[in-house]
Amino acid sequence: MARVIVDVMLKPEILDAQGQAIARALPRLGFSGVSAVRQGKRFEVEINGPADETALSDVRKMAETLLANTVIEDYTVTVES
Template sequence: MGRVVVDVMPKPEILDPQGKAVARALPRLGIEGFTSVRQGKRFELEVEGPVTEAVLAAAREAATTMLSNPVIEDVVRVAEDTGVVA
């Protein structure tokens, strides 16, 4: 079984009140050094079998037509989930 990950973020010109709230809370928790936070969405799409180029193309189409709102969001990544945490 394969898995594709789609990450969607608000466009830079769109206000992100959740990100701002997190950015303000971090110093209160003793976590310093971050000047800004943007909060987005992550989708995990499971497929039967391996992740092929055709699967990735279908995931890209889903990302741009249904998983994101192109007026206010950018699809920033469509990739196979390899299980490695970056």
Template sequence: MARVVVDVMLKPEILDPQGRAIAQKLPQLGFDGVTAVRQGKRFEVEIDGEADEAALDRVRKIAETMLANPVIETFDVRVL
């Protein structure tokens, strides 16, 4: 069994109000020097067998179909 991580992030040109709100609040909490924050999602997918290229392709297809909105988000697939 292998565990594959899918990180989903908004594309850079898409506004991120949640990330912006966090970045604006950080100095009030004593965290200076942070210029921007982008929020995202992380999924951990357990698969049977090895995390070979065929399995990773299958997880990429899952991410494309269900985990990310390819119009506004990008995703990265990696073995944990």
């Protein structure tokens, strides 16, 4: 059993309206010093067996086909330590 994390974020050139809304709300709530916020998705994938290269390759394929829209989103795959 291992846990693999897939983080999916909008590509930098894509407008992130949710992140901008958060960044604009912060000063009203009394928080200063934040220049930008971007919002994305985090997936925790529990795999049977070890997080070896085969398993990570499978998770990358899942990210490409199901978890991320690679036209507008980038993803990263990491093993939770």
